[in-house]
Amino acid sequence: MSIFARRKSPPAFDFLPSHFLRLALAEARDAFDEGEVPVGAVVVKEGRVLGRDHNRTKALSDPTAHAELLAITAAAQAIENGRLDGCVLYSTLEPCPMCAGAMVLARIEAVYYAAPDHRYGACGTLFDIPRDPRLAHRVEVYQLAEYAAEAGELMERFFRERRETT
Amino acid sequence: MSIFARRKSPPAFDFLPSHFLRLALAEARDAFDEGEVPVGAVVVKEGRVLGRDHNRTKALSDPTAHAELLAITAAAQAIENGRLDGCVLYSTLEPCPMCAGAMVLARIEAVYYAAPDHRYGACGTLFDIPRDPRLAHRVEVYQLAEYAAEAGELMERFFRERRETT
Numbered sequence: 001m002s003i004f005a006r007r008k009s010p011p012a013f014d015f016l017p018s019h020f021l022r023l024a025l026a027e028a029r030d031a032f033d034e035g036e037v038p039v040g041a042v043v044v045k046e047g048r049v050l051g052r053d054h055n056r057t058k059a060l061s062d063p064t065a066h067a068e069l070l071a072i073t074a075a076a077q078a079i080e081n082g083r084l085d086g087c088v089l090y091s092t093l094e095p096c097p098m099c100a101g102a103m104v105l106a107r108i109e110a111v112y113y114a115a116p117d118h119r120y121g122a123c124g125t126l127f128d129i130p131r132d133p134r135l136a137h138r139v140e141v142y143q144l145a146e147y148a149a150e151a152g153e154l155m156e157r158f159f160r161e162r163r164e165t166t
Numbered sequence: 167m168s169i170f171a172r173r174k175s176p177p178a179f180d181f182l183p184s185h186f187l188r189l190a191l192a193e194a195r196d197a198f199d200e201g202e203v204p205v206g207a208v209v210v211k212e213g214r215v216l217g218r219d220h221n222r223t224k225a226l227s228d229p230t231a232h233a234e235l236l237a238i239t240a241a242a243q244a245i246e247n248g249r250l251d252g253c254v255l256y257s258t259l260e261p262c263p264m265c266a267g268a269m270v271l272a273r274i275e276a277v278y279y280a281a282p283d284h285r286y287g288a289c290g291t292l293f294d295i296p297r298d299p300r301l302a303h304r305v306e307v308y309q310l311a312e313y314a315a316e317a318g319e320l321m322e323r324f325f326r327e328r329r330e331t332t
Contacts, residue, residue, distance in 0.1 A: 062239050063248040063272040064230075073228050082229040097295050098267030101288070105264060106229040119302065122267070126300055127293070129263050134292055136285065 017112050020044050020090040021144050025114070027054040027067060028092045028154055034059065038154045041067035041091040043075035043084065043108075050087065051075030067091060068099035072106050083107045092151035094143075096120035100129035103139050110140035114151035183278050186210050186256040187310050191280070193220040193233060194258045194320055200225065204320045207233035207257040209241035209250065209274075216253065217241030233257065234265035238272050249273045258317035260309075262286035266295035269305050276306035280317035 020042050027040025031054035043051040051074030056065045068091050076082050084106045089095075091113045095103065100122035103111060111123060111130060122129045123141045130139035186208050193206025197220035209217040217240030222231045234257050242248050250272045255261075257279045261269065266288035269277060277289060277296060288295045289307045296305035 057248050060243070061246045061248055062242050063250070064235055064239055064242075064268045066271075069230055073230055076228050076230075077226070080227045082223050082227055084229070096267055096271070097288075097293075098264050098271060101262055101264030101267055102230045105232075105262070122263075126298075127263075127295075129293075132292075 016047070017090070017142070017144055018146075020049070020088070021092070021112060021114060021147050023049065023052060024067075024090045024092050025147065025150060025154075027052055028151065031055045031067070032154055032158055038158050039067045039091065039093045041071040041089060043071045043087050043089050045075075045079075045084070045087045050078045050084075064098065066096065066099050067093075068095050069102050072099075072102050072108070076106065085109070088112065092147070093117050093155070094121040094123050094125055095130075097122040097127055097129060100127070100139075103130055104135050104137050107137050108139050110142065112142045112144050114144055114147035115155065116143070116148070182213070183256070183308070183310060184312075186215075186254070187258070187278060187280060187313050189215065189218060190233075190256045190258050191313065191316060191320075193218055194317065197221045197233070198320060198324055204324050205233045205257065205259045207237040207255060209237045209253050209255050211241075211245075211250070211253045216244045216250075230264065232262065232265050233259075234261050235268050238265075238268050238274070242272065251275070254278065258313070259283050259321070260287040260289050260291055261296075263288040263293055263295060266293070266305075269296055270301050270303050273303050274305050276308065278308045278310050280310055280313035281321065282309070282314070 023042045024040040028038040032038035036055045040054040051071040053070035054067045089108050089111045094113045094117040189208045190206040194204040198204035202221045206220040217237040219236035220233045255274050255277045260279045260283040
């Protein structure tokens with residue numbers, strides 16, 4: 001049974017998913033301008049942004065510096081607590097195994113993403129780590145399909161321009 | 167066909183797995199002394215330690231501050247390169263989905279771990295992310311079973327003492 005069948009509506013604590021996904025898209029555009037893979041992420045609790053960031057793997061020389069991981073770290077440090085109970089993560093791209101694993105460890109309540117990731121997607125595409133019943137915590141997964149094209153085109157443009165200049 | 171069947175011997179570039187796993191165990195004991203979950207990790211290239219660390223989720227208020235992730239970040243920053251080609255990761259515990267995903271992103275060549283993790287293990291126990299053929303990179307997986315008891319007992323002692331004091 002899918003998560004959509006089990007509940008009638010998304011959790012009450014995230015009331016403006018489009019608003020926060022647009023913040024994540026703004027982060028992704030910042031990444032693009034900095035020459036980083038254009039992915040952005042925001043962590044929100046009860047309508048308040050606790051952490052937001054974009055991919056910075058190049059600037060930090062750090063393969064783990066994905067938008068989602070940095071936003072989770074920022075949120076946990078903001079509340080000085082490694083358990084992000086009741087927090088919702090918004091990402092322009094479906095999280096990879098690393099980021100999906102981090103969401104479970106951080107006890108994130110739900111994730112909304114825009115574009116699916118056919119190469120690394122771990123929230124239903126290649127793996128489904130957030131909803132795996134064997135893990136100690138489950139994260140609800142929603143796709144905001146209306147932003148998939150914008151988020152995906154930013155990625156395509158980035159990789160096309162990178163191919164042309166190298 | 168398992169990775170063990172495909173090759174006659176471990177990769178030539180890691181010549182002292184026991185030595186480096188003992189370094190990881192020393193990191194795990196440091197974690198224990200600091201009240202952190204006792205897991206340690208070391209990243210090695212051609213016999214040289216590029217990064218080593220232990221779990222610091224509590225001290226950093228960061229659920230992503232696992233030993234393996236911190237050691238990967240340290241190694242990448244040491245060589246100022248997000249691609250850890252030819253690097254071997256040693257960990258006292260089987261990496262979780264987050265850390266196994268980070269190993270793939272970082273292009274780690276092989277991982278040696280001591281104790282299996284029945285709650286989060288993503289290198290063969292619950293998931294097998296390092297060897298998934300759908301991902302762009304594969305990481306070889308070896309278990310150094312002779313250190314499993316020591317690494318596992320440190321974990322058990324930690325959680326037993328934590329239960330008794332809370």
